[in-house]
Each structure stands twice: as C-alpha cells, then as structure tokens.
Amino acid sequence: MSSTIHPTAIVDPAAELADGVTIGPYAIIGPHVRIGAGTTVGPHTVIEGRTTIGRDNRIFQFASIGAISQDMSYAGEPTELVIGDRNTIREFCTLNLGTAKEEGVTRVGSDNWIMAYVHIAHDVRLGNHTVLANSATLAGHVHVGDWAVIGGLSGVHQFVHVGAHAMIGFQGHVAQDVPPFLTVDGNPLAVRAVNLTGLKRRDFSAERIATIRRMHKLLYRDGLSLEQAVAAIESLRGQEPQADVDIDTMLGFLAASTRGIVR
Template identity: 80%
Template sequence: MASIHPTAIIDPAAQLDSTVTVGPYAVIGAHVRIGPGTTVGPHTVIEGRTTIGSDNRIFQFASIGAISQDMSYGGEPTELVIGDRNTIREFCTLNLGTMKEEGVTRIGSDNWIMAYVHVAHDCRVGDHIVMANNATLAGHVHVGDWAVIGGLSGVHQFVHIGAHAMIGFQGHVAQDVPPYMTVDGNPLTVRAVNLTGLKRRGFSPERMAAIRQMHKLLYRDSLTLEQATEAIGAMKGGQLDIDADVDVMLGFLAGSRRGIVR
C-alpha cells in the first residue's frame, strides 16, 4: 500500500504506485498518475492531467499541474509530463500545456529544481538541468540537457537555451542561448564557454578546444552569423565526439526562433 497521510485528499480515480509517499494535507486530483518511489510533500497540490515518473522528490507547498496562465486557455485537456528522479523544491509552480503547441508541458529526468521556480505552459525542459531559486520560464521555452539557469533569472517566451549552457545570476534572457556558452548581465552577453561544466561532465581537452573554436567563430572573429555557421560546419573532420558537438551547435543555430545572444 502507498504511504498516504490520513489528512491527504486523493481523488479515487488518481493512479498512484503502491510505493508512493504522500505527506499531510496534500491534494491529488483525478487525472494524476504517479510512478514508483515518488514522494509528495505536505500541502502539495497535484492536479490536471499530470503524469509523474519514478523516484521524484516533491517538497512541500509545490503546485504541480495547475492550468496555464495563458489568458487564451479555454479548459482544453492538456497535460504535464514529468520524468524520473527529479527534485522539485518548495513553492515551485509547474503548469499544464496549451493547444498552441502539442498540448503538453514536458520536464525530463534528473533535474534539480530549486524553490520558487516557475515552468510555464508548453515548456520543454530536458535532463540533468539545474534551475536555481526563483528562476522563471515563460511559455514555450526549451531548455537543453545539462543547462544551468541562475537564481532570479527570467527567460522570455519562445526562447531556446542550448545544452550545457549556463545562465548567470539574474539573467534577462530574451534571445536564444547557444549550447556550451556562459551568459550573464542585462543586456545579456556571452562571456565564455562553460568550461567548468564541460570538465565536470567528462569532456576531453580536444572536445573543449573544438567548442572554444566555435565560440571564437561566433563571438570573436567579426563574422556574420551566416559566415560563422559555415565555418563551424567546416570543423567536422571525422572525430565522432567533436562532430557530434558541432552538429549540436549547427542544429541549434538552424532552429533558433528569436535569434541568438550575440
């Protein structure tokens, strides 16, 4: 049997694995599904069509699966899907999607989401991401794997943040942030490659040198974006890891919707 505090209110139609733990005064709605080993803290509200995977830790007073704050939302049957092994701290607000995209807000696995973080409708948050206290994602934001978003940072709607990027404290993010880059300030500026993060993730010196070259082409060589993109493409030379990193950058640049921070 699931370990459910007697003061918790759980709709009979909710689907909870037998190993789920639910704390005092939590409220769980009818369309909620929660996987093995997940812990739901006191006073947490989980509602809407929300699916939560295994071994997540959701702390007290979080609001999970509330309807979007998009004024055009009309009650459509949209969803929130959360993966496995995430830590979601106090007072986080994670909203359902809207029909403006696929109708789903998605959060991956192994993320560290600190207190007061807001993830708005239709966001796509990858894996192994750190979002520090009060970081805010507006609607339709995409965040790549291993990105770090500093405390009190705000990310404009439709912005894409690339894999392994780092947003500094109080970042005002209104344009796309390419993979591997460190940005901060207002207006936002690319400072350098996120070398510390890459080292922690086991990137070889050769890979980091190639990424630094991509940074140089984009930000130091006075090239147009088209010229820099062409030069980055020319870096591919048959080394699988480096070629994969180049492809990550090229794919991001090709898919940018708001233009990159430059």
C-alpha cells in the same frame, strides 16, 4: 508494497498511485493524476490536472503541480503535464499544464534539480540533468537542453531556447536564444565564455573542449556574420572526429533558432 497516504491528505479515488508512493499531510491529488513508484509528495502540495509523474521524484512542501496555464487564451482544453524520473522539485515551485497552441503538453525530463520558487510555464520543454536555481522563471514555450544551468532570479522570455550545457548567470534577462556550451549573464544579456567548468565536470575530452572553444571564437570573436560563422563551424567537421557530435549540436541549434541568438 502499497502507497503511504497521510490521513489528512485528500487523494481522489480516480488518481493512479504506483507502489511506494508517499503522500504527505494535507496534500491534494486530483482525479487525472498518475504518480510513479517511489515518488514522495510533501505536505500541502497540490497536484491536479492531467499530470503524469514518473518514478522516484521528490516533491517538497507547498509545490503547485499541474494547475492550468497562465495563458489568457486557455479555454479549458484537455492539456497535460508530463514529468520524468528522479527529479527534485523544491518548495513553492509552480509547474503548469500545456496549452492547445503547441502539442498541449508541458514536459519535464529526468534527473533535474529544480530549486525553490521556480516557475515552469505552459508548453515548456525541460531536458534532463538541468539545474534551475531559486526563483528562475521559464515563460511559455521555452525549451531548455540537457545539462543546462539557469541562475537564480533569472527570467527566460517566452519561446526562447537554451542550448545543452549552457549556463545562465544570476539574474539573467534572457530574451534571445542561448547557444549550447556557453555561459551568459547580465542585462542586457551577453556571452562571456565557454562553460568550461560544466564541460569538465561532464568529462568532455580536451579535444572536444578545444573544438567548442573554436566554435565560440567563430561566433563571437572573429567579427564574422552569423552566416559566415555557421559555414566556418561546418568546416570543422572531421578535424576532431569525437567533437563532430558537438558541432552537430551547435549547428542544429543555430538552424532552429527563431528569436535569434544572444550576440
């Protein structure tokens, strides 16, 4: 099955389109672009740069994919944007190439729901199964874990990490790392609770949720220093063996934090 390209689209002969790709009216596809099978590209979308897109993605009209970064130090290095499979990228989203400051790659995982006007800047690492609501903005070098939700009109400061299963509420101003499993919102940003609704939707057991709630209490309710809270979380290992993976997720995130966590 060949690709379907609208007569008004401009597709560089060097671009690589797999079987079943659909390119809409007035779209522009650059020479270094590779698009996987079953992906649809909406009208007036521009895909440029060294951009690789996986299978069965839906890219809506007027998206800008693979433009150079908005980093003023970028000097034309051959950087990349890599997008996984089955993502939905809605209208007017902007996803930029990486810079030479890190690996030179902006990475978007698979099964993400990226709503209109979202900006994903250079060197971002976006995991799998995330939701980015309308006009959410990820600055350069932001890392977002699997299943995280970022509310509409939220801004995430450069180099911030957002943990797996975390949820950022509407208009969150995110300047510090957000630990896994927690819900935050406001300006200044504050931790509100465990993301219980999200965890239940993902079939976390009652035992796992109980352990996550204990970690939240140790970090935010018991008056402990961060060092004391980490030690107390480590002591939870083995009490609910199925929750040890969640303890590892939390401790790994805390150990890797460079901007400090929201507290």
